[in-house]
Structures are given as C-alpha cells and as structure tokens.
Amino acid sequence: MKPKITLKxxxxxxxxxxxxxxxxLKNSAEISKDTKDKIKAFAKFYNYRPNNIALSLKNKRTKNIGVIIPDIVHHFFTTVFRGIEKYANEKGYNVIVCISDESNEKEVINMEMLANGSIDGFILSLSAETQLKNEYTHLKELLDQGIPIVLFDRVTSEIECDKVVLNDAEIACEAVGHFIKAGSKRIALVTTEKYFNVSENRRIGYLDALKVHNFKVDENLILTLSHDMENDMLITEFFQNNKVDAVLCVNEIFAIQCMSIIQELGFNVPNDISIIGFTDGILSRFSVPRLSTVAQHGELMGETAAKLLIDRMEWLDEVEEPFKTEVINATLIKRGSSIN
Amino acid sequence: MKPKITLKxxxxxxxxxxxxxxxxLKNSAEISKDTKDKIKAFAKFYNYRPNNIALSLKNKRTKNIGVIIPDIVHHFFTTVFRGIEKYANEKGYNVIVCISDESNEKEVINMEMLANGSIDGFILSLSAETQLKNEYTHLKELLDQGIPIVLFDRVTSEIECDKVVLNDAEIACEAVGHFIKAGSKRIALVTTEKYFNVSENRRIGYLDALKVHNFKVDENLILTLSHDMENDMLITEFFQNNKVDAVLCVNEIFAIQCMSIIQELGFNVPNDISIIGFTDGILSRFSVPRLSTVAQHGELMGETAAKLLIDRMEWLDEVEEPFKTEVINATLIKRGSSIN
DNA sequence: TATCAACACGAAACCGTTTTCGTAATAATT
DNA sequence: AATTATTACGAAAACGGTTTCGTGTTGATA
Known part of the structure; x- marks a missing residue:
C-alpha cells in the first residue's frame, strides 16, 4: 500500500x-536546472500526479460534463451517449451520467446535485414528465448561475440555450413521400403522446406529406401509444379495424411490434403493408424482413452536442457567442420492410 | 446572472x-438560536448549497464512482450500468462512465485519469485487449494505492478484489441439458475467442453437459467467431457443412444471426434446429420466433457490484473485510426458438 | 468581590494545488 | 566600492469548505 504522493x-x-x-514540475524558468532535474526525477519515481480535486477547486473548472438522459436502455440514447463520451474524452473531459427515468423530479434532483461544483456544463434530453408538465425552472436557474446547457432531441423553445435536433418533420415527410411514390394509399402513423416535441414534429411531417400529395387526412389512421404500456392489443385492433397499406412508426420498438403483429394477422410485409420506423438500431438490422428506418445518427448528435458545450465552456470568459441550434439530417434507410 | 453563493x-x-x-447551517449547538435562524433564512433565500469540490477536497472522498465498460451499445453492459447507476444514486453517489472500447490503452488511461482524486472506487469489466494481453498492472497499482475495485462479468483470477460473476458454466450446462432432454443429438456451440473468461466458462459448461450425458465431443460443432467482424459467411458455411439440431450461442447477436441464416437456409426453428442464446435483450424478445435465452440479470449484477463497492468504501477505515465474489444465478428463459 | 462555568462566537489550520510577490545571494555594471 | 540586475527560491494568499481550539462576555457561586 503506497498512498498517493503530494507536492507537500x-x-x-x-x-x-x-x-x-x-x-x-511545470518546467518554470524560475527554477534552476539542477533543482528541476532533481524534483522531476523524484516525482517520476514516485509517480506523482496532481490531484484533480485540488485543481478543480483552484481553477473553478472540473473538466466534467453532466449528461442527463431519460433512459439508457433505448438504443438511440445509448448511441448519443457514445458520441458525447467519445468527443468529451478526446477533449480531456469526463462524463457523469444520470438517468432521469422519464421523471421530472429525478431530473431536477440530479441536476442540482451535480450543479454544486461537480460539473462545468450539462447535456440533456428532457424527461417525458418534464415535457408533459412544461416545467423548466430548474434549467432556467442553472443557466442563470452561468452553467451552460445543451439540449438534444427532446428540446423546448421555452429555454434559450444551445440545442441539437433532428429534422424530424422533414424526414417524416420524406418517409411518407416514399410510401406514396411506391403507390401506398392509406398510410398510418403510429406515434406517442404529442407532448413529446419529437413525436409532434414527426406528426407534422406526416401531415405535410399527405397535404402536399393531396391525400385526405384520416384521423383514424393515427394510432397513439404510450411508451410504457403493453400495446399489443391496441395494435392488433388497429390493424384489424383499419385498411392500411403503409405505416410510419416514430420509434423502432413500435415498428417491430407492428411488423410482428401485422405478420401474425396474415399480412405480408412489405407487399400488403410497408413499414418504416425511426432509429437504426439493432432491432431494425436483425429483423425479418429488415426494417426500413430513419437513421438518427445518434453518435453524431452526441458529438455535436459535446462540441457545442465544450466550445461554449472554453470560450466562456472571452466572447459571448449567441446560442446555436444544430440540425442533424436524418437519413432514410430503405430495407426489406418497405417497397422499392 | 446570479452566481453561486459561498459561506464567505x-x-x-x-x-x-x-x-x-x-x-x-449544520445546526451546531454552539450557535445561538437567533444567529442560526438569521443565517439559515439568509442561506435559504439565496439558495446556498455547499460546493461539492471543496467538500471532496476536505473529506478526501468524492462520492463519485468510476465505471469502465468495454462497450455501451451492448445491451448487457447497458443493463449492468443501469443497475450500478440506480443503486449508486440511491446511496448518494454519482457515476462517471468511461468506455474502453475493448482497448487496453483506453482502459489504462481512463482509469489513471480518474484515479487522481476524481473517484473513490471503480467498477469495471475488462476490455478484450486487456484479457488478451493478460495485463493487469494498472489494476494492481490502483489497489496498491488503496482504491477499491469491483470487477464484474469479465474478471480475472490474477487480481484480488471484489467480483461479481455469472454462473456461466453451470447455466451453459443447463442449456445444453435442456437440448438433450428435448432429444437433440448434434449440439453446436457458437462462441468467441477463448481469452474471454466468460466464453471459456460457457464452453466448459457445454463440454460438461456433453460429458455428463455421454455425448462425444465433436470439435467441428464448435464455431468460433470474432466479435468485430462480418461473420455471415462463416455461419452459413458452418450450417451447410455440419448436420446440427441445436445451437447454443454465447451472445444475443450471434444467436439472432444464426437464426436468421438458419431460416434462410430453409431450416425450421425450432423444429429442425433449436437455438438458445445469452442475454435477454431486446433482440431476443422481438425476434420471430422469440429467442430462448439465458437471462444474465444485468441490472442485478450492476446493483450487486455497486453495493459491494460502496460497502467497502464506507467501511474502509473501520474494518478490513476479505474480498468477496458474488455469483449471479442466470435463468434459462424458454421461448419459441427451442423445443419444449 | 473573586472564581468559575456556560455560552456564543472567531481565528486558524487543513485538504492540494497555483500563482503573485518579496527577497536573499550572486553577478554585472558604473 | 557602491549600485543595480539577475537568479533562484520561499512565503502567503486563494479556491470553499470543516473542525479544533481559544477567548471574551455573561451569570452564578462561594
């Protein structure tokens, strides 16, 4: 047992x-070569490393980034996290993760916990409950204290800060356009409650595409599912009661669930019903047929968010940059679950 | 902009x-009620919170745990992480995650980085390269410095510390036994390079089961795949060239890949070939047919590791507990991809 | 009235750094 | 020989807390 050695x-x-x-140790010109050599040798021998905590206290920066995500088991958030971690690490930052579990309270507690000196800035995606309650005072207070925040994916216009979002509406529109070009007539949307900005945007894109192609909107073709319940019955009834030839799902799980139920009901995918999902995750790549999907480029999103945050943190004292919103362009990946 | 307020x-x-x-603020009896009331009111009004960094420096404990995992996109590690984060958070600890990306160098750098005061202890699963090179000096040095470490899943007997492992051999044996009871005669194993302790243990379990039931071992029925390459060709050849009626795969991805190729080759799962995988992830639950698999209880594993670490950290000064190895009992989940 | 607790508070050390500033000792200049 | 510049180092403050110990002021006791 040889404990860490200090300057003292x-x-x-x-x-x-x-x-x-x-x-x-900092190779200052103030110190004679002899003394420097002696000290450096000693330090090296005893493997001296400066104490990060002491440095943080002195420099008033921790080189830690706080990341708050609603859920880590979702593939999308995992990939975003991967991107953040990668970029941050390259820049010498560490990442402290908290999972809000879609709860507003946890989000608030975790952020306040970390804000008391543990981190230099936050990257977060809003919890479902936070979006539902429209409660952002915790974010406002932190920004007020001078702590930079970057929001990604689940963002809000109530808060002024750097953001990274997907062109959700646009890509949803493109996906529906793809259905229409392939000859689909009755296109369904399977989505979540609309207080999620992303679902709402995808819905807008869906409606836009219908309008552009002079399709009439049929509200019966929009199925709203909750993300934490057993939805199998609802999905089954939906496809039994409605004649549908294409489905856009706002996430990968919904898409896989729909595909599985559609197949059980005796329809052929994609010949009877085409499917496109969101998130190019592991499910989409290994399903039969492989799922056409919207790649959200989570890792890029994470890197972008980290870059935005680190840039702001490192320039904080020098210049006052205006807030930016970076848009990540999603990509429609056509695979076996949709025609053409 | 109202910056944080300090005691000063x-x-x-x-x-x-x-x-x-x-x-x-600590409600000391030394201070008169009047003064205390005045100070508390003022502190509350200005939302005073003690600075974590200053506390860490003073107390020589950060209440941060360092978690090093080889890969976060793998469902198993994600769930373990979830368990760690959950338990740690309940106990007032934060979690700093680094991803080693299966690289020994990254593992070493990240750990040294965090060891200089940023964390009180580590939870990690060894990177592939670390296991391959059998290089553990970084761990030994940290333990020497008095920093507690808990290894999980990918562990090594070279290091003496707390560990959490799965009963890999046992459950693999049970899975193969299940095949045999259902009448399988030619049982294959799809695994990774053997320097992974887990794969090696599963292989041992596989061999044990064969021996117990007086089956002859056919080395041709063991397919070794690398985890970072395209394996489709190898798998296809394997099932074309070998008569097989059951397959145990050491992870979920291999299992899904095998199932998909087996089906493409015209075999029926499970009637012609039964499949059991490891990891009860999202892939297993949504495949057609649903995949029989070994649930590794990642979240429990994470919680157990976190508990082991936190217990040790908090008792560190008081008593010297001997190191423990906790064994998590895996569960065989029988679904559609295997008979009976 | 001198002595002594009890009370309520402040000074200072400490955690491990960095950095500014002051100052001996030596060397260079006039 | 007196002054100045340079070199090489140390003292001390600062970051934001906690904690030990000392101390001035009361009120009670002998």
Missing part, C-alpha cells in the same frame, strides 16, 4: 518549498 | 465569521 511530500523529502516543487 | 459571502453580508455560518 516531495517538498518535505527534497527540502525545498511547495512552490518550488510546483514550479519545477 | 454569507459571513460577509451577515457580519459573522465563516465558522459561525458553517456551524449554524
């Missing part, structure tokens, strides 16, 4: 002052 | 000493 230890052993040791 | 600020405003403020 080195100073005592070598009979110099702490300041001298500190300067010597 | 309160002391100045209220014309008392810093010590008085500190004691008042």
């Amino acid at each position: 230890d080195i100073a005592r052993e070598l009979d110099v002052s702490i300041s001298t040791v500190s300067k010597a | 600020d309160i002391a100045r405003e209220l014309d008392v000493s810093i010590s008085t403020v500190s004691k008042a």
